[in-house]
Amino acid sequence: MKVHFIAIGGSAMHNLAIALHKKGFEITGSDDEIFDPSKSRLEKYGILPKEWGWFPEKLTTDIDAIILGMHARIDNPELLKAQELGLKIYSYPEYIYEQTKDKTRIVIGGSHGKTTTTSMVMHVLKDNNIDFDYMVGAQIEGFETMVKLSTDAKIAIFEGDEYLSSPIDRRPKFHLYHPDIALLTGIAWDHINVFPTFENYVEQFEIFTQMIQENGSLIYFDGDEHIAKIIKNKKEGIEYIPYNSHPFEVIDNCSILKTNNGNVPLEIFGEHNLQNLMGAFHICKKAGLSDKQFYNSIQNFSGAAKRLQKLAENNSCTVFQDFAHSPSKLKATTEAVKKQFTDRKLIACMELHTFSSLKKEFLPHYKNTMSLADKAIVYFNPQTVEHKKLDPITKEQVAEAFGGNNVTVYTDSDLVIKDLSEQNFNNTNLLLMSSGNFSGVNLSELAEKIVNKT
Template identity: 50%
Template sequence: MRVHFIAIGGSIMHNLAIALAQKGFIVSGSDDHIYEPSRTNLAREGLLPKPGWYPEHITPDIDAVVIGMHAKADNPELLKAQEIGIKIYSYPEFIYEQTREKVRVVIGGSHGKTTITSIIMHVLKSIGRDFDYLVGAKLDEFQYMVRLTKDAPIAIIEGDEYLASPIDQRPKFHLYKPNIALISGIAWDHVNAFPTFEKYVDQFRLFIKHIEPKGTLVYNKEDKKLQEIVLEDQSKINKHGYRTPEYTINKGVTYIHTAAGDIPLQVFGRHNLSNIAAAFTVCDWLGVSREAFYNAIRNFRGASRRLEYVASDDDSVVYQDFAHTPSKLKASIHALKEQFPNKELVAIVELHTYSSLSEAYLSEYKDTMQEAEYPAVFINQEALKQKNAEAITTDTLKKAFNQPDLIYFNNITSIGEYLSQMDPEGKNLLLMSSGNYGGVNLVNYADKFLVKPAKGQA
């Protein structure tokens, strides 16, 4: 089968292209800009295209076109494919087509999707189960973010609620038709696509209705809105709720309490413990024994950029996190304060998505940084220009966050200067963003915070 990818450089798109090539498909692609790590990954597999759009490359011998969100509806290759009648898929549609004969486990929710998916993958790998997968971050244990095979009986899929493609405005997770579905919680996100909270909640109601007949819904019983829509749903499916397990923190190590005894973890934070409970419930439905799950979870180090360790010295530690929505931001700050209760916290969040840069949405951030002794917000001015967003003032941010001591950085240099001048003793640093802080390596930030010149040196 020959498949062409329009906007092949996307995070999932290029991983899907590689997975299909490894499965034996003939794969081609195009994009106007391809950044790292997509460029290196595609080049390694012989799939890196020449930059640009080339409608003359769209020929009738192509069996399918997969289009990514980076492309526009008037993309010349897309128009050519439509003209000659080639079947066009969004990537979630194509993932479904490749997994329709498998048990599809789809992990949805406003937060924790990547971590829950990665825990399930870690556990299944540890016990030797064969499975396909799609996960939204690069995991240390897995070379790529997508795997598709002929024989694996299970597919573990991270189900994003954002729109499927420029010509398909359905949320991605509606297209996977899960046999087992999980919802971790509901907190308003993607306001450019879902301008009200209720419209956003409706997407989860529909997600439940897309579960296959006699399938299973696993859900977070501690989320009141989620509990409400689960109770009102009349679908003929199994419903299994979970709760955060009891735990203690002793000498910097978090232990979950189980019938098999206390299990030490390498991750921390109440939200991560909730993620572990979610993954445990899914694994239980997949036939994984409790003993096997607990043995595997001891060695789980977390997903990339999810409360990920960056650097430390004898007194302070630096973490990075993907947090950008209000609920994620608050949970990540709380996790650091709970784990290190005797340390002050310097917390810097980059706001750069359409949602977080919307002044109408900013009020959702109220009180999310109250636990941080040194709260700060960074907004890259280039991001504002690219999204045609209006300038945001310091007073606007302080009011929205309800944080009079909030610091506002509007250029990348000022963050480095701030951290260089700060005494790290008795403090930890948390850097949060779903972007990349203007392309700066976070290790450089960690060094500016932790490493100070000796007295008498410049």
């Protein structure tokens, strides 16, 4: 198979390119710029474009498939040439389905917890020597790539992202996977640039549940009112499996699962992760694992990259990094750290970085999301607001939206670093939350400096 990627440098795109290369496909690709880690990883496998730019003259009729990345525009010269030549054009989720349509597909959807739940399932299956294909939205310890596609695996596990598939395919990605086993973690409005109303956003999850294959299963968090409304319209022939948080207790800053066969200590923590764990438990049971196999494996699961990831720690301070950016994620992550370390203060620092988070009308959704933090810092870059072509927002608007008297707002990341450097971190944790990097801050270096001076 000869496959060409338009906008090969994206996170999902370059991982899919590597996965197909490892499967034996002939891979070519193009992009206007590629940054690390994509650049180094493509180079390692010999599929990094030799020069940046778009080269429609290189497209020929012997290409079996074009995979179009979300980063490309609808007037991309290579896309126009591919259409002119009549080549088959796929979005990356569409092509992943093509590669796995004869397998049992497990798809994990929801506004939050997708990556962690998918990672838990992958970890447990691998620990029990079960072969499977996968696609996940973060780097997972023990897995070289974020995508694997093989000939032999009978199971395929996908993180079901609700964002759009490609510039010419405006369907949410998770509508294209047609799951045999589906999971929904919860629904909280996100991606308001493409889903302008909450009702429109919820509708995408309802459509997702209607895509479950005949004799399939829907595993769902039964504490979510929006999922409860969706499952009122049950699809005939589908098994519905509710779940909630796994019973646990916190002893000496460690979360302990309470099971019928005794206590199981965990490396992860937080109410939301105990919900994710229970969802993963049901998926693994459907995949044929026993309770004992699941609990033996899950206790050494350390989490996905940037999901309550420990950057540095000493005896009295731990610095965490988390991808949290939406209100529900922000609230859950802040609460998790505060409730896990009841004997420590918490400084929570977040960056407004996404389209939704920087939109003036959406800011009120952040009300009291960091209220449990002893000190809360909110940062945004006005240039990012301008780049996204949004109406300007002020520090005062942001402070009012978050509420409480524990919030300080900055528009200069140097001032964020200065503020943090002046804090006393004895018996104090730091939580850094963003889908970006605070305008170029090396968060690992910052974490090391903080714990080394404590």
